[in-house]
Amino acid sequence: MTSASDLAALAALLADETRAAMCLALLDGRAWTAGELARHAGVAPSTATEHLHRLVEGGLLAEQRQGRHRYVRLADDATAHLIEDLAARLEPRPAPVTGLRAATASAALRRGRTCYDHLAGRLGVALTDAMTAAGMLDQDGGFALTPYGKEFLASEVGIAPDRLRATRRPLARGCLDWTERRPHLAGVAGARLCETLLERRWVIRIGSGRAVRLTPAGGDALASLGLAVVE
Structure with a gap:
């Protein structure tokens, strides 16, 4: 049976803007390297690694290795559904004009x-x-x-x-x-x-x-x- 603390722990995984940005990027269905996600989120590689470790440990991401490279992707379609559904519950706002x-x-x-x-x-x-x-x-x-x-x-x-x-x-x-x-x-x-x-x-x-x-x-x-x- 799911406890309140379990639910709070899951919510905390997405309560960080960097981790949320990584999960949104991974909605493309493909596997990304830690370096690619670090550049996407605008953080140092070491910081990205820490966030990815938490997301993998929390069950939102799955990790796979190919040679020396480490890739991560969303754990499954249910995870993608969760993230997309959460995004759909937000009030749309105009994107900032950055060019x-x-x-x-x-x-x-x-x-x-x-x-x-x-x-x-x-x-x-x-x-x-x-x-x-x-x-x-x-x-x-x-x-x-x-x-x-x-x-x-x-x-x-x-x-x-x-x-x-x-x-x-x-x-x-x-x-x-x-x-x-x-x-x-x-x-x-x-x-x-x-x-x-x-x-x-x-x-x-x-x-x-x-x-x-x-x-x-x-x-x-x-x-x-x-x-x-x-x-």
Whole structure:
């Protein structure tokens, strides 16, 4: 049984701005080195190492080593959901104007981004809405992939049926988008759909961060499948 002290200890892990910045960066679903996270958070490598040790010990991050390099990533999709959900509960505020590059990056994240392993931002929400309107998702009955949705993803998008089976994570789950304040598709189906769209280059990454965009070919392909998406 979870105790109050356990809950307080978990909250304390994210109560530090440096650790929070690291966790937000890791929402891109990729593994980062301690040095990369130190530069991202603007702290010394030794300071970053201390924070990462606490996050790994607290169960929010998982560590893996490859040769001499140490990488960390979010522990699992439930951790990503926790961080994204907390961010969505904050009142949005205009990002400080620090230059054209920062403003452009912020706008790109709002248009489309990855949230751990699924699509978010206006793109993710628009695709979720299109799937709902087409009868592939049922948002009234608790956010579920319909039988037609499963058939469509298998036959039209090319996702093998055995890759659309719920495991420890649900097949479909609504994830509250922190910029749009509306749900986008997460869970196994959201992950497989994001993976497939990136592989087909219907959606591509912008730079090395979380931002993504729908390509003209991707927009045409989705529209031909009855999923017209307006970002």
